[in-house]
Amino acid sequence: MPSTVTKTPEIIKKNEQEMLEDWVKQQKKVLQNRIDHLSESTLKQQCKEFLNQFQTAVQSGEMKDIDQSKAWDGVRRFLAELSRSRALASFSPSETALFVFSLKQPLFTLMQREFKGEELANEIWTISELLDKLGLFTTEVYQQSREDVIRRQQQELLELSTPVMRMWEGVIAVPIIGTLDSARTQAIMENLLQEIVDTNAKLAILDISGVPTVDTQTAQHLIKTVSAAKLMGTQCIISGIRPQIAQTVVHLGIELDNVITKATMYDALAFALARRGWHVQRVNGASSSVEKLARQTSNMSGNLP
Amino acid sequence: MLIKASVKRISALLGFSLVNQTKIITAAAELSRNALIYADQGKFKISVLDDTRRKGLQMIFSDSGPGIENIEQAMKDGYTSGHGMGLGLGGSKRLMDEFDIKSAIGVGTTISVTKWV
């Protein structure tokens, strides 16, 4: 069994300056192309801080449960902060873990000089195990920070990709672009229903011309959205059903019986206006002035060299 | 109603969106009703989970009722042996992220559900 009482902190203290230089040199070798993100003085500062925290923690004698114990709080907090900042500065996982692992060489060289025989073996075993655990911890925090970034981006993407537009008094439209999975359906539903409340919309057009394929799952999601709007008293119209999609829907035996469907957004809007009691009419004379304008522009372009 | 209030407070504190809070409270209502209808009484336990990368809310409903003979059937929509709408179990599963049910005839039923923030 490795001894849990270690003399390593003492020899670190004694040779701190030398070890620090050695350790920083080790890291600089590998981190060459990162030096723009990380000045040498910052790196030195980080190493020094870690050594301080590390010595305090080891002196507590608690060597087993470094994930939980109070004595290691400082070390954990320091490494988590370092890991997170490196993850955000797009360091790779190994470049991040390197911080802890590169301490092995200078530290073990020092230990070889100071300890002999069985004592050396025990000390190396204890410290090696410790550094491995801390290295793993660093990687884990790194991973977690990256996942946080991904999650936040996913959320932003969801919000960006589901606009709700006001088309007319009481009529809103949602152009759905891309694959309709359950997370997007949720986002669309939330945006749509909130907009219904805000604008007092009676009709909502869901345009799916930007949806590449419609399978049973997608249809389910569409039907859910339509039903939720219905519960709030708003009727949905699905538009933008391309010919292939119409065929797929029939082939799969998907029932869209209770849903109003239109081929294009144009048809859907015309239907919605009629349903709301609007009658759109071209004003007399307007057509001729539009034609005049069109003639003018075509003449102009004809005169261009 | 006591359950509803505590679920509401805790899910809000954990930072669930309004929609997800509503889903969690509704699932709690469905499952506690389930325990009441079939077993007259039951135990409710709510806990906050933290697996370091995310936080979650876990609810456990256990009763010492008759137990469920055919769980697969009971999970299906529209199936009911009491007087619910038959959406309690399947519906709650859809509202939450994780759903686990254990039941033994004559001993009781324990249902555990979790939603992650």
Place this chain on the structure above:
Amino acid sequence: MERIPILKVGQYLLITIQVDLHDKMILALQDELTNMIVKTGARGILIDISALEIVDSFIGRVLAQVASCAKLLDAETVVTGMRPAVAITMVELGISMKGVHTALNAEDGMELLNDILHRDEYAHDFSAIN
């Protein structure tokens, strides 16, 4: 026990649910409402649920039953003011509330009831002419 008041306005019955529903309360409401339709000859029922934070499958089922009963007694039911979060949850849960009309708020609901009843009258007139 708390009671949910039912207001008679013209040929309509109005109910605003302001508190969290106990099972007994909503069952009592169902009873009372059915009796009121017969007693008053009401043609329309408006139930506003904008104060409800959740609608579980039980409440959903009772609302649908109220609408079916009313329909048998020749009255239309409109449920108004459902919150977005509640609507999303109900859809996920699988409650459809078939046979229940819905509207965004009480005002729209009233208008909807007027429309439905006028349509019916028109249909009656029409069949009388033919």
